[in-house]
Amino acid sequence: MTPPATTRRTDLLEWFKTITFYEILVGMKSTLSHLLHYKPVTLQYPHEKRTLPDNYRGMLALLRYDDGTEKCVGCDLCEAACPSRVIRVVSAEVPGEPTKRYSKEYYMDMTRCLFCGMCVDACPVDALGMTREFEWAVYDKRQLHLNKEQLLAIGDRSYPIREKRLELQHPNTAFFNVAFKHIPQKPE
Amino acid sequence: MTELGLRLAVSFTQIAAVTCIVIVTVLLLTLAERKVLGWMQDRMGPMEVGPYGILQPFADAIKLFFKEDIVPAGANKFLFTMAPILALIPALIGFAVIPWGPNQSLEIGSFTIKPFIISDINIGILYILAFASIGAYGIILGGWSSNSKYSLLGGLRSAAQVISYELNVGLSIVGVLIMAGSLSLVQITDAQSGWFWNWYVFAFPAPQIFALVVYVISAVAETNRVPFDLPEAESELVAGFFTEYSGLRFAFFYLAEYANMVLVSCVAAAMFLGGWNAPYPGTLIGYLGLPAFAWVENTMWFAVKTYSFLFLFFWLRATLPRLRYDQLMRFGWKVMLPIALANIVVTALAVFFHQQMK
Numbered sequence: 001m002t003p004p005a006t007t008r009r010t011d012l013l014e015w016f017k018t019i020t021f022y023e024i025l026v027g028m029k030s031t032l033s034h035l036l037h038y039k040p041v042t043l044q045y046p047h048e049k050r051t052l053p054d055n056y057r058g059m060l061a062l063l064r065y066d067d068g069t070e071k072c073v074g075c076d077l078c079e080a081a082c083p084s085r086v087i088r089v090v091s092a093e094v095p096g097e098p099t100k101r102y103s104k105e106y107y108m109d110m111t112r113c114l115f116c117g118m119c120v121d122a123c124p125v126d127a128l129g130m131t132r133e134f135e136w137a138v139y140d141k142r143q144l145h146l147n148k149e150q151l152l153a154i155g156d157r158s159y160p161i162r163e164k165r166l167e168l169q170h171p172n173t174a175f176f177n178v179a180f181k182h183i184p185q186k187p188e
Numbered sequence: 189m190t191e192l193g194l195r196l197a198v199s200f201t202q203i204a205a206v207t208c209i210v211i212v213t214v215l216l217l218t219l220a221e222r223k224v225l226g227w228m229q230d231r232m233g234p235m236e237v238g239p240y241g242i243l244q245p246f247a248d249a250i251k252l253f254f255k256e257d258i259v260p261a262g263a264n265k266f267l268f269t270m271a272p273i274l275a276l277i278p279a280l281i282g283f284a285v286i287p288w289g290p291n292q293s294l295e296i297g298s299f300t301i302k303p304f305i306i307s308d309i310n311i312g313i314l315y316i317l318a319f320a321s322i323g324a325y326g327i328i329l330g331g332w333s334s335n336s337k338y339s340l341l342g343g344l345r346s347a348a349q350v351i352s353y354e355l356n357v358g359l360s361i362v363g364v365l366i367m368a369g370s371l372s373l374v375q376i377t378d379a380q381s382g383w384f385w386n387w388y389v390f391a392f393p394a395p396q397i398f399a400l401v402v403y404v405i406s407a408v409a410e411t412n413r414v415p416f417d418l419p420e421a422e423s424e425l426v427a428g429f430f431t432e433y434s435g436l437r438f439a440f441f442y443l444a445e446y447a448n449m450v451l452v453s454c455v456a457a458a459m460f461l462g463g464w465n466a467p468y469p470g471t472l473i474g475y476l477g478l479p480a481f482a483w484v485e486n487t488m489w490f491a492v493k494t495y496s497f498l499f500l501f502f503w504l505r506a507t508l509p510r511l512r513y514d515q516l517m518r519f520g521w522k523v524m525l526p527i528a529l530a531n532i533v534v535t536a537l538a539v540f541f542h543q544q545m546k
Contacts, residue, residue: 024508031228034227
């Protein structure tokens, strides 16, 4: 039984395409057209940088009020919110004002940070902010262990416009640090 | 004695000039390949060293020169050292019989020299094929002496591949040799002068178009280029036969690969596309009344033909994925070889009857 004429013709066409390298030529035409209509998508990164989106989550920073005082009230909520235990806060009373607290020491281990922004969300006084800095490659990992001064410095250079300090804002009553059984306890 | 001295001096000058040209071409190719490949893939290629990255080859050369030279533990030191040299020397030595320009003679005192060819030996093309086979030893020994499985696998693949495809290179050339009646590349090129239909790709009575296709494909395979880069398949064998090589030895292999590319392109241009002949009889500069400078145009034509083949190498690399090993073997033995053999038979018959008719 002979195959129908149409099948034979397509077979012949397939055979012709094979011996003339038709498919390879189609591919080569495609690459050549890319060469002739050369439009690179490359961004020459260190020389030109793309504009970052407004909600870019970059380096973390501690912020100040417009009079230069720290916003942070040492509530430890950021530490509780952080999923990778980046933050360590040592909270203390403001000397002479037993109702007010501040963070005596504030550490961030940025080697572990995954830039989720949950600490920023958790902060009740907007003391934390995310900047648009991202070029934080260092030769020594220990340089990513930031203390309070460094974090404030990042905030100072990234947030030139500061929030006005309200009169009623400061007597913070903080009953934070509530222990939950299902959350791993922080190391002492 | 003085004549011998003078001859030696002339030969050394020619060898130095040709080697310089080849090395410069190789430097150019390393940049051109990355640039062309980048452009074809909507990238920019190297852009950092110098304006538009044009100094990249020099940066690469300096880097390779100052790299630590590592000999792996358990390697056969002697062969490990010899292999890059065995790969590079045959690649460079083949250029001795390539005619770069017109077949002119220059009278200096009592003897004549040919300025555009180092040595017009009458077995030219055979000599190139013979040395290309020796180049395969460098790759195989380099793979074997490294004491590494990736290198060994690359070397083995290379052995099988080069043997299969060298056969096709040799057989695809036979058609041209039948028509030219000579093995000397100078005479083969001379026989293709005049209009471009005298080139052996189009020449009456037996156009060698199939032979050219077979030759180009086999040449790509022989120089271990994509899509036949199984000996150095980076996604399978790290870097194939030169996985363990570093520094200058690695540079030698790299140089050998590109020199081989230039060599097979030169041979293709000389055998099939008329070598230094322009597509029209004579030269434009000759018609303008400066026949003494006609060689400029002729060498330019040779360069254009060679570089278009080299561009084809890049183009294929940007387009095609690597063949599987069994596909490579099947393609070489079951497709390329019969075409090459049939081409020989057809060419021989055509040339025979053509001569009978005359």
